[in-house]
Amino acid sequence: HFHGPRDENSELHIVLVDNGRSKIRDSKTFRESLHCIRCGACMNTCPVYRRSGGHSYRATVPGPIGSVLGPAKNAKAHKSLPFACSLCGSCTDVCPVKIPLHHQLLAWRKVLVGKRLVAWNKRMAMKAASFLFQNPPLFAAAGYFGRVALKVLPKALTHNRFNTWAKDRDLPEPPKQSFHEWYAKNRPTGSQAVLKEERS
Structure with a gap:
């Protein structure tokens, strides 16, 4: 395209494909x-992409950047991609051109919920989680009963033929106590806390 047509009797046609850009x-x-710049750094560091692979994204560009570009091209077809993210921020950290990928993925979630493209059961689950996280006593009680349930209930309730996610995965051993309980027993008090602050 720098040199123009091959000869005087021919034409040079340049087609710019916008594709939603x-x-x-x-x-x-x-x-x-x-x-x-399609370097793939975000894909290499993403824990979700490394576990699931490119084909699971069903988009030309997979990984974190694909989860941003996919809904921009077709929000209805790629509505699930921004939710396939732990928001750990690793993709943003390694991006050589400093794209704030995890912020954009979070923004896409808000856009998709606003467009009513997120399934009702997922919306209800997120509202329930929001209510739980805003109530510390309820959150602590849920954590306690969850640990007890993992110890008491039979494994067949979670690991059966209806739960395909659990086919190749196993649940970790439930902790004996919550972090909150551990911290209450082990946090530095009095002179220890003052000494620790002075050192830091």
Whole structure:
């Protein structure tokens, strides 16, 4: 394209494929995703992508960057991708062009919920989780009963033919106490706490 047509009697046609990029460029939230140089660093570090693989994303570009670009192209077809993320921020840390990927994935979740593209059962589960996390006594009680249930209930309740997720995975041993209980017993008090603060 630098040299033009091959000879005087021919023409040079350049076709620019937008593929939704103008729409992304006009978005203040997602514009930076167009800086991607396709290096694959976000995929290599992503714990979800490393476990699930590229084909599970059902998109041309998989991994964290694909989870941002996919819904931008077709939100209905790729509505689940931003939720396939632990929001650990590792992708943002390793990105050489500093795309705030985990922030964009969180923003996509809000957009998709606003468009009513998230299934009702997932919305209800998130509301229940939000209610639980905002009530510390209830959260502590749920943690306690969860630990007891893991010890008492038979494994067949979670690991059966109806739960395909558990086919290749096993639950860890439940802890004897919560972190809150451990911290209450082991936190430094009095002169120990003062000494620790002075050292740091």
